[in-house]
Amino acid sequence: MTPELQQKLTEWRRHLHAHPELSLQEKATAAFVQDRLTELGIPFEAGIGGHGIVATLTRGHAQRRVGVRADMDALPITEDTGLPYASKISGVMHACGHDGHTTSLLGAAALLAADTSWSGAVDFIFQPAEEGFGGSRAMVAAGLFDRFPMERVFGFHNWPGLAAGTIAVHDGVVMASGGRITISIEGHAGHAGMPHLTRDPVVAAGHLIVALQSVVARGVDPLDTAVLSLCTIEGGTAPNQIAGRVTIRGTLRYHREAVKDTILDGIERTCAGIATSFGVKVTPEIVWGVGVVVNTPLEADLARIAAEKVQAPVRRDLAPSMAGEDFAHYLQQRPGAFVWIGNGELRDGAELHGPRYDFNDAILPVASSWMAEVAKAALASN
Secondary structure (H helix, E strand, O other): OOHHHHHHHHHHHHHHHHOOOEOOOOHHHHHHHHHHHHHHOOOEEEEEOOOEEEEEEEEOOOOOEEEEEEEOOEEOOOOOOOOOOOOOOOOOEOOOOHHHHHHHHHHHHHHHHOOOOOOEEEEEEEEOOOOOOOHHHHHHHOOHHHHOOOOEEEEEEEEEOOOOOOEEOOOOEEEEEEEEEEEEEEOEOEEOOOHHHOEOHHHHHHHHHHHHHHHHHOOOOOOOOEEEEEEEEEEOOOOOEEOOEEEEEEEEEEOOHHHHHHHHHHHHHHHHHHHHHHOOEEEEEEEEOOOOEEOOHHHHHHHHHHHHHOOOOEEOOOOOEEEEOOOHHHHOOOOEEEEEEEEEOOOOOOOOOOOOOOOOHHHHHHHHHHHHHHHHHHHHOO
């Protein structure tokens, strides 16, 4: 990693930060990536599963093949950093660091293109639509592993609150699986002064929100990990009318697939009980999202070896996160590992998905170098 390359990566990252695009809309971001790959002389295929790109470097005669991945999309959040390279797109910002992930993967490509010490094939996966829109699933469905038959796959996420440049490698579970829940409560609207003539979905919603907290607290083994968060409630239009309908939305997360059935059963039983108690109709709908992100043992060791090779501090004692990551879809198809790279001090509002978040450019050399080294370690291993 030369000072010149580091400066170039910083410029690229800040350009991407200033020009964020939402999931499924990453057209300009994909074009930027393709332009940089062309400058580096690395062949690529575009339009895979949407705006996805896979670039491939081949060296020597070895038949081994490995994939390294970065995500490209931003979030519908208004930036509040005041930075000179702050988002120029109203209501959209890179609040999760995908600008840094994309840049780091470009940096890894640049490093491997200039490195003659390895043999095999490396696929650089630039993925769209990670933020809940199925980008990894779409790339897999588009034949990712058939068209680019990599044997293993690796990736990382920046991690605010972890010392800058420190690499956290988990043995087993890294991040949670889960789904998005929508609960519709249909009652009977009427005059607020005559509640006996109505079936009040707002009162039912209040009891339901409280009751659903027992699904995890009293339904899930305390040695397991799960969370059910109800985050929005909508209903009613007038202060003197009892509403006819209330909608509650939230998310549920877990670390073991077996817990999924326990939570689902608890939600259905609780909703049915509230419906009977209050004379309303309660309909829960769950859209299941990504699976659990689970590192395979050999690949976790390769991730650690690569971290040590780039002289980064390594942590193996961190608990898994309840956040989700659609890298899980890749790990359902191939062995691999997903690590966290510390973004530095966690400041108020500067956490992931916060309006004052910013990827730390100082970790670009570590992130790019780790991605390059883990690819080399995978190609050299048995």
